[in-house]
Amino acid sequence: MRYKGVITRLCPMEGMKIKMNVVFAEIFSNKYLGIPILTWFFIQTFKVVWDLVTTRKFNFKRILGAGGMPSSHTAVVMSLSTLIGREYGFNSPLFALSMVFAFIVMYDAAGVRRAAGKQARLLNKIIETPGLSDIEVQEKLVEVLGHTPTQVIVGAIIGIIVGAVL
Numbered sequence: 001m002r003y004k005g006v007i008t009r010l011c012p013m014e015g016m017k018i019k020m021n022v023v024f025a026e027i028f029s030n031k032y033l034g035i036p037i038l039t040w041f042f043i044q045t046f047k048v049v050w051d052l053v054t055t056r057k058f059n060f061k062r063i064l065g066a067g068g069m070p071s072s073h074t075a076v077v078m079s080l081s082t083l084i085g086r087e088y089g090f091n092s093p094l095f096a097l098s099m100v101f102a103f104i105v106m107y108d109a110a111g112v113r114r115a116a117g118k119q120a121r122l123l124n125k126i127i128e129t130p131g132l133s134d135i136e137v138q139e140k141l142v143e144v145l146g147h148t149p150t151q152v153i154v155g156a157i158i159g160i161i162v163g164a165v166l
Helices: 004-010 020-028 031-055 072-088 093-128 149-165
Strands: none
Touching (some): 020 031, 031 149, 072 149
């Protein structure tokens, strides 16, 4: 097996000759990790800059936060699936597996998380309306959780382009 040597090098029983640089070099040279991570980083950076331009306020939460245009989750899984399809074939089991997970992520982004965001918005309004609730809340619920279908489609297009070009 290819990684048997890596596991052996990490084992403390082998005289503590740990070659972490080999492990890290393999991880960071793996395009199936690197390209999707860079895609996520650039999209999140775009969201921060866009938010700064439109609101004139720096919102650090946008760096790791969910929601907004485009869907970085979708771009990540679609770039990964495109890379896998190009390398192993679009009829390979590995590509099929990656696409199934990509569809689950996209469904979750546009369906489940978006619905949770709508519920959070409604609950925040109920709590803030005088006389409707006597519940005291320390912080508001996060309302921007999911994506509109357009945000998911744009994320998918970006992911496909990145996976096809790089």
